[in-house]
Amino acid sequence: TTVRGLDVEAMCTVYGAPSGLARDLAGLAKSTRTDGWWHPYAEAVPGAFDVYARLEEQACLVQGYEPSQIPALLRTEPYARALITSSHPDAGTQEVDELVHECTARQMLVTRTSTPLAVTLILGEAVLRCPTGGAQVMAGQLRHLAKLAMLPNVHLQVVPFTAGMHPGLRAGPFTLLRFPHHGPEPDEATVHVPGLTGELYLDTPHEVQHYEAAYATISSCALDELWVPTTYATR
Numbered sequence: 001t002t003v004r005g006l007d008v009e010a011m012c013t014v015y016g017a018p019s020g021l022a023r024d025l026a027g028l029a030k031s032t033r034t035d036g037w038w039h040p041y042a043e044a045v046p047g048a049f050d051v052y053a054r055l056e057e058q059a060c061l062v063q064g065y066e067p068s069q070i071p072a073l074l075r076t077e078p079y080a081r082a083l084i085t086s087s088h089p090d091a092g093t094q095e096v097d098e099l100v101h102e103c104t105a106r107q108m109l110v111t112r113t114s115t116p117l118a119v120t121l122i123l124g125e126a127v128l129r130c131p132t133g134g135a136q137v138m139a140g141q142l143r144h145l146a147k148l149a150m151l152p153n154v155h156l157q158v159v160p161f162t163a164g165m166h167p168g169l170r171a172g173p174f175t176l177l178r179f180p181h182h183g184p185e186p187d188e189a190t191v192h193v194p195g196l197t198g199e200l201y202l203d204t205p206h207e208v209q210h211y212e213a214a215y216a217t218i219s220s221c222a223l224d225e226l227w228v229p230t231t232y233a234t235r
Contacts, residue, residue, distance in 0.1 A: 067124035082133030
């Protein structure tokens with residue numbers, strides 16, 4: 001919803017928010033007047049203010065396509081560590097440990113016994129073929145995927161190389177987050193598109209419909225069930 005900068009400043013004063021956080025939130029408030037918004041992590045949003053994590057916590061369904069890596073909700077600790085170490089080469093041990101913990105802790109949303117998050121994700125075959133962290137780490141990750149795929153709230157598909165051209169090759173990775181809506185209107189949805197320098201959030205009906213259509217087409221090109229390469233599964 002649209003938020004006025006003055007209202008944000010007033011709320012930050014009432015809640016005693018630090019001046020730096022108040023300034024960043026006021027900057028975000030300006031972007032709520034646009035049709036979807038872009039924020040570079042280093043400038044608009046402080047590191048502790050993870051917008052995507054907050055959206056994920058409120059979602060009732062997560063749908064997505066990931067062509068290059070296991071989604072955070074499904075990662076094992078060794079796989080997450082290998083991925084984070086590779087993407088943050090200058091990070092110290094403590095920082096890596098914190099990032100790994102933040103990543104793996106999110107899996108609780110999927111495995112909790114009360115109203116677990118529904119997840120329907122499509123992976124590119126390259127995700128399963130790339131031995132991130134080495135063969136042993138990858139074998140453990142694939143076994144973990146197979147285990148999660150047996151949960152009633154988790155549905156995984158794989159797009160094989162033989163599928164040829166499909167919308168995911170143009171769109172790249174994206175996630176559709178759906179939120180519960182009480183009443184006759186359809187559930188609200190937001191599209192999250194990760195980027196090298198920032199995160200893109202789209203929420204207009206036209207934008208959401210484009211990604212819904214892309215997701216449906218990618219799903220139709222994918223295998224019906226989770227497929228695990230025997231190269232890793234047998235190690």
